[in-house]
Amino acid sequence: MIGDYTFGEFTSILAMQGFAGLILFSVFVLMALGLAIIFGQMGVINMAHGEFMILGAYVTYICSHIVTEYVPGLFPVYFFIAMALAFVAAFALGVLVEWGMIRFLYRRPLDTLLATWGLSLILQQVYRSVFGAREVGVTLPDWMMGSIALTDMIEIPINGLFVMALTLIVSFAVYFILFRSAWGKQVRAVLQNRVMAGAVGINTKRVDALTFGLGCGIAGIAGSAFTMIGSTGPTAGQLYIVDTFLVVVFGGAGSLIGTIASAFTISQAQSTMEFFMSGSMAKVLTLLTVVGILMLRPQGLFTLNIRR
């Protein structure tokens, strides 16, 4: 296709396309990190992950309304407050769900799948009853809209930059929480040997609840960030679930680095293919490739070759 364009145009588009891929990558990472913790680390299949994201989105929506109504002065920065609240709300709901449901099902991963699917239906209807069936839009502060024009052709969407920065922060935060903090050590101890961890005085139940909550909370942040990009409706969460699971599984459950690598691979593949063919076919091809590779390498991209 280079034939039709000047060299300048071609490089610009390469840059733009690379950037589009990076945004998609950030989106995938945000979606998948929470799930990677819950599925990869705890072995729980949370089909309601999308609904936790939408919870974050609705929290942001409410915030934008309250802020415009009562404290318009805060409007330019309300998004940060909204994200914090989104995390708290999703975290709290996550802990509640873990306590009320998940903890009874740790030995039955397939059953967590069904139960959380039920949960997702209920949450959808709750959203619908509370917020109405219509898609709601969130008004963004002006500084978050629009783009930075680098050249005539290359324009960097600010919200894209924002999502990328957010992804970076969240990923590092997760890394520190899980791999550098005392609590993270407890989490990993429980995952590796629940009985032993209990025996040395770790409150395994609390660790479970908090880990699940953390995963949900990250979903909440993701949902909050997505209001900048997409729509918020009661059933919007379902759109993400298959993609998200594929990212985690493709990366190799249990490996956060794998999740990030797989998000990168899938997003770049999809974004590149979208450029050369119709969106539908790009999607089908991406999914097919992922499924195909998973069939050849079911353990995913990154996984420890462990001794059984």
Place this chain on the structure above:
Amino acid sequence: MRDDVPGNTLSVSRRTLLAGIASLPVLAMMGQPLLASDYPTATVNTTGLAVTDDTVKVGILHSVTGTMAISETGSVQAEKLAIEQINAAGGVLGRKIEFIQEDGASDWPTFAEKAKKLLVQDKAAAVFGCWTSASRKAVLPVFEQYNGMLYYPTFYEGLEESPNVIYTGQEATQQILAGIDWVVKEKGAKSFYLLGSDYIWPRTSNKIARKHIEKLGLEVVGEEYYPLGHTQFNSVINKIKLRKPDVIYAIVVGGSNVAFYKQLKAAGIDLAKEKPLLLTISVTEDEILGIGGENMAGAYAMMKYFQSLDNDNNKAFVEAFKKMWGDNIVIGDVTQAAYLGPWLWKAAVEKAGSFDIDKVKAASPGIELTTAPEGYVKIHDNHHLWSKARVGRAKLDGQYEVVYETSDLMEPDPFPEGYQ
């Protein structure tokens, strides 16, 4: 038609239905009410429909639950308003309309099932309903088999002409051709980028648009489809930037809409600058609520009806609608088309002097409605409506400003020669 708009029951505002009656001025033009006693049931109903000496039963068949509820709610409201107004003005052949509402639940077999129930069990004299093409395709055989009347409100892809259906929305050529001519003439558009959600309506509409653009000697520089519910449009936006079309012709639907327009704006394409200009046939005032006026402002839509339409019929209609369903409500093209259904049926029944389906069918072509909010409509022999085509420009407040309308009515042409 448009599909997969996530959502569900918009809790119908509980205001009294009687509010609608206050809008009687609309009815002044409808002439004197007819008396049921002049039309004995035995003669006006020879096929065993649910018609008594003072009532007639009709069906309303839309999705109240499921993903389509969000879109179909407006149609239900409009149909109820029309029925209310007709009853207040004396009913049909002197008989009050009673409606039976069924939920299609966004599920096509359920539509077929409920359509059958309305026709077989309830003996409905007419059914107002359906929204997506898929639901219409599902019920069509039922209406043909049991000989019922369906009034279908949505703008759609055409390629269909059933004696049992009156299509009160525009078919694709009516909606598209005039609008394209207009952007070419007024805006000097030379190149187009076609984009759509991946299913029959956008594909067929784009096909018609492409043929028309090529007939005009202009260029289509790209044509793309994305799966329903897709939310990442950065790649296609890049392509658009690269190809630099004068017009983005977009038929994105549902949740994808929101993502598409937000990302378009974020990528630095300000629709208000009209470089490129965006032309759509899928975003009514209803959809703008979700997209946000600030993301949509400056885009052009091709419809036959906008809420801002300036005529007496429409003023009365909007007022009555808001009275019945609340001030915050917006009215889109399909809602208005749904409102026409009961009125067109009433006119046909009274012209035929009978509720019998076959007579209503025969009487329908040529029926006129001077009181339509969109102005004047008339039923064509092919059961679609003659109607004007209009172009509106989206404003920040989520309303459209009408910038163009055809001087003549557009002839409906569901099987357009040369566009297939």
Place this chain on the structure above:
Amino acid sequence: MHVSDTEQKDFLLAVEGLTVSFDGFKAVNDLSLYVDENEIRVIIGPNGAGKTTVLDLICGRTRPTDGSIRFSGQELTGMREHEIVHAGVGRKFQNPSIYEDLTVFENLELSFPRGRNVFGALFFRRDAEVRDRVEEVAELIFLKDHLDTEAAILSHGQKQWLEIGMLLIQSPKLLMLDEPVAGMSVGERIKTAELLNTIIRNQSVIVIEHDMKFVEDIAHRVTVLHQGKVLSEGSMERVKHDPKVIEVYLGH
């Protein structure tokens, strides 16, 4: 006892240069092992020495990184688990692995080597041959009176026997038993030793065991593993007095 004239003999099992590494850690490192026909070989070693991994490698549960495993003339590496079983290798797991919902009879019947493919299993009939063989094995493993008992309610030791019986009914040429007497009473151990000495009339056995008394009762030869390698090999007597073994077991 068996004299070690290893060079000339045709071994039933010849493991050579076997290595497997998990992320760089060599759980089994260049290990060689030869088992004769009708021999009871016991593998001992401290925890983590790689005993179970060796069995896993032989029966195909784990794929070796390097090395060869020859079993009565066939190369086992690269064969799939069920093919290895068909070649004549049976494996008992460390924890009794039986079908708890089924009766003893059904447990044994499921292991009977007929109807092992899909359609064979669909059209499998419980005929006299099956019954006779099940009873025969049940008698061997001291469970003749428990044929209709649901396996879940057997004692731990009986479960161990049942699993051994499930191997025996396949008439393998080599049985590999991972801690067969763990959790058994003294009486049961004696009976198990008896059982093993009966069955080697037709087959060889590799046993992993910690119970030294039991090892002495049954072993023809003992192989001591340490850190994935053979530390010592030979008769129980010899191994017991090998300074390297003493070092490993008694520590420094």
Place this chain on the structure above:
Amino acid sequence: MQSPMHSDSTFFSRQGWLSFVVLAAILLLVLPAAFDIFRLNLIGKYLTYAFVALGLVLCWGMGGILSLGQGIFFGLGGYCMAMFLKLEASTPEATKIQSTPGIPDFMDWNQLTELPVWWQPFHSFGFTLVAIIAVPALFAFVIGAAMFKRRVGGVYFAIITQAVAAIMTILIIGQQGYTGGVNGITDLRTLLGWDIRTDDAKLILYFVCAALLLGCVLLAQAINISKFGRLLVAMRDREDRVRFSGYDVSNFKIFIFCLAAAFSAIGGAMFTLQVGFMSPSFVGIVPSIEMVIFCAVGGRLSLFGAVYGALIVNAAKTSFSESFPELWLFAMGGLFIAVVMAFPNGLAGLYREHAEPWLRRLLKRSVARPAVAAAANTAN
């Protein structure tokens, strides 16, 4: 020694036969007598889901393989049938309005000017009947072989089948010139000249559907009581033991997955016949998961439970959505959670624990039931 279990001949236990007769009586006598043809047609539609649930009992309940993509096979079966019916409905006379008469209408709308090659064989009814079973089974074989040979199971299998269902939906919708797109294949009229839209036809189709379903129950039961059935349960609980007893576990899984696919496909084909069209909305993720819940509600280990589960959940769905549409999702979601947490063996489990002892006391039957849990599970 010669206790009942050792003789291999009991197909059903006594209670099992009773259950079967009761089910047959309900399907073939009670329901047709109690409901008009409109409702009966609906019930016939529900029964088509029971085929899927039946397959899931074998595949998931017995074998532990949870497929979240059964909609794929339901859809494939339904589409095969729909293709045949559509070709029959698209005679040159019926389609003379098209630019290319004689091909299905949606092809004409998408500028196809001749029938695609792979549609051609669906002119033949014989081929179609074979294809209804063979196409989905073959597809299941490809998926199953790829996954099970590589030991992909459990959660991974569920997620991958789900992704395949998503791919299928996007493909069917995207390739609308060949598949009818999101509208599906509609306006099906006759089967070998026999009008399937009349009330009489619907009645006959209902009985065909019910009879096929009963046949599938018997077939599933035959598998259950065979050594294959016991192996399936054994594999679910102790896969390694089965493998090291010399069985190629993957082959068994592939077979049962294909069989479940074939059951679903029969359901899909009967769906098309009774409802009169087929669309991608039965292929995707949501319907596939709903089908799992039919099975779970009925009891994932019980063949009869699966049938009742499909009937009851769907009847509840219809009546709920008629009277309290808002509550439907709450009810459905609650059902999922309740089934998983409170009664994992579904209705069948409840029946066994509560209703059956009571019934037995009532009937003063003191026949000792076989102690084998597996046999009892399947018989009820």
